[in-house]
Amino acid sequence: MGTMATPQVPPFERFYLMHRDEVLGYLRRLLGARAEDAWQETFLRALRAYGRLEHGRHLRAWVFTIATNVALDELRVTKRTVPQVDLEPAVELQRDAFRELEHLTGALPPTERAAVVLRYGYDLPYAQIADALGSSEEAARAAASSGVRRLRRTHERDH
Amino acid sequence: MNVTTELDAQFRAAAVAEGLVDVRYDVVASPVGELHVAATGRGLCRISYRDDNWQEELARGFGVRVLRSPLDDVRRELDEYFEGRRRSFDLPLDLRVAEFPAAVLHELARVPYGQTDTYGKLAARAGRPRAARAVGTIMNRNPIPIVLPCHRIVGASGALTGYAGGLEVKRRLLELEGAMFKA
Numbered sequence: 001m002g003t004m005a006t007p008q009v010p011p012f013e014r015f016y017l018m019h020r021d022e023v024l025g026y027l028r029r030l031l032g033a034r035a036e037d038a039w040q041e042t043f044l045r046a047l048r049a050y051g052r053l054e055h056g057r058h059l060r061a062w063v064f065t066i067a068t069n070v071a072l073d074e075l076r077v078t079k080r081t082v083p084q085v086d087l088e089p090a091v092e093l094q095r096d097a098f099r100e101l102e103h104l105t106g107a108l109p110p111t112e113r114a115a116v117v118l119r120y121g122y123d124l125p126y127a128q129i130a131d132a133l134g135s136s137e138e139a140a141r142a143a144a145s146s147g148v149r150r151l152r153r154t155h156e157r158d159h
Numbered sequence: 160m161n162v163t164t165e166l167d168a169q170f171r172a173a174a175v176a177e178g179l180v181d182v183r184y185d186v187v188a189s190p191v192g193e194l195h196v197a198a199t200g201r202g203l204c205r206i207s208y209r210d211d212n213w214q215e216e217l218a219r220g221f222g223v224r225v226l227r228s229p230l231d232d233v234r235r236e237l238d239e240y241f242e243g244r245r246r247s248f249d250l251p252l253d254l255r256v257a258e259f260p261a262a263v264l265h266e267l268a269r270v271p272y273g274q275t276d277t278y279g280k281l282a283a284r285a286g287r288p289r290a291a292r293a294v295g296t297i298m299n300r301n302p303i304p305i306v307l308p309c310h311r312i313v314g315a316s317g318a319l320t321g322y323a324g325g326l327e328v329k330r331r332l333l334e335l336e337g338a339m340f341k342a
Contacts, residue, residue, distance in 0.1 A: 046175060
């Protein structure tokens, strides 16, 4: 038992105002022009489930999870598995490096794209990215890592 | 990346249309200041002169799915009332109070436009002639002032006594209705 009181679920309006803009930004990065429909679907799904939430912890990660599911559905990703075994060493990016490569994320496979954007665009920890992708933490890390390598290769090829 | 007003309105309308909202609220401008109004699927459930802890209070009373969304019928009837074109309200109400307060508020709703009544008489009509003080408390906690016209209830001497929106607001509402009262 922790000593911190469990945060209560805030009124939906408060949750919505806090997250609506960044969720739209995230979906733009994943879906481009198709983001608005996905954004509305994300918050409708959130609202459908909202009354059953038991506490107000990790709501940001929760709404990113819903948004990721909507986006991957939209991208018709039927096979959600991400590489479980990654023989290459994990790579991480600095924030500045991500800004430089960000415009290339659209070319990544959807799960890698989601993993990279959640990690570097929104600072989500891998445990929460794993929830969003419905995968293990190792798989989430591998997806981001593989995405980063792909971004670098594309970047080098273009320069 | 900001959500446009249009997209925001679209989402709010879709949420209401799908029946996903426990309680909606809106803000209506009036001559006695901003009125915070709220409604469930059953009807108007709150009017408040203040908005501190407003969303939390709505969540406690009606459910956590609280969403701001236009309440056009409420706005229209209130506008008409303040323009002097409406003497009673046709809005369905969602009153969630205990038995005696419900009886008192039911009687309160029948006090005619432009007239005043006393706490004691209201208590008597609700079946408890000695409960004037309890009626005072019920008026003070009236969840839907203006529509349930607690401003029409005055002391036995005809003095205005208290009001949730302040005595000045009570005076202005009675003046608007052309009621006679002790200033």
